[in-house]
Amino acid sequence: xxxxxxxxxxxxxxxxxxxxxxxxxxxxxxxxxxxDDGTQYPLEYHFKVDGDKLxxxxxxxxxxxxxxxxxxxxxxxxxxxxxxxxxxxxNGEIYPDSISLDIASGDKSAHTVLKRNDK
Numbered sequence: 001x002x003x004x005x006x007x008x009x010x011x012x013x014x015x016x017x018x019x020x021x022x023x024x025x026x027x028x029x030x031x032x033x034x035x036d037d038g039t040q041y042p043l044e045y046h047f048k049v050d051g052d053k054l055x056x057x058x059x060x061x062x063x064x065x066x067x068x069x070x071x072x073x074x075x076x077x078x079x080x081x082x083x084x085x086x087x088x089x090x091n092g093e094i095y096p097d098s099i100s101l102d103i104a105s106g107d108k109s110a111h112t113v114l115k116r117n118d119k
Contacts, residue, residue, distance in 0.1 A: 031114035
């Protein structure tokens with residue numbers, strides 16, 4: 001009986017892990033980036049996944065900016081965006097209901113969480 005319970009628990013955990021890794025990054029995501037001085041910037045991204053390649057756009061003050069160097073590996077992804085000659089490296093992780101995103105430029109970095117945009 002204990003063996004059956006253990007195997008059932010292991011199977012359920014395996015299914016949960018598989019479901020978590022199948023969450024699609026495709027589509028629109030939004031959030032807010034808060035800086036150390038309290039300034040808040042709205043963020044909006046539109047992602048397109050093709051195999052292990054990630055492309056799409058980030059909404060900037062002057063319009064849409066292309067996502068470059070995008071790669072996806074399981075639940076982890078990376079890409080960059082250039083805004084007014086500033087290179088912004090992005091490193092993220094996909095969760096069932098959100099995206100955890102670290103954004104770095106030079107020696108400065110920030111963290112935010114994005115939610116799916118259901119517009």
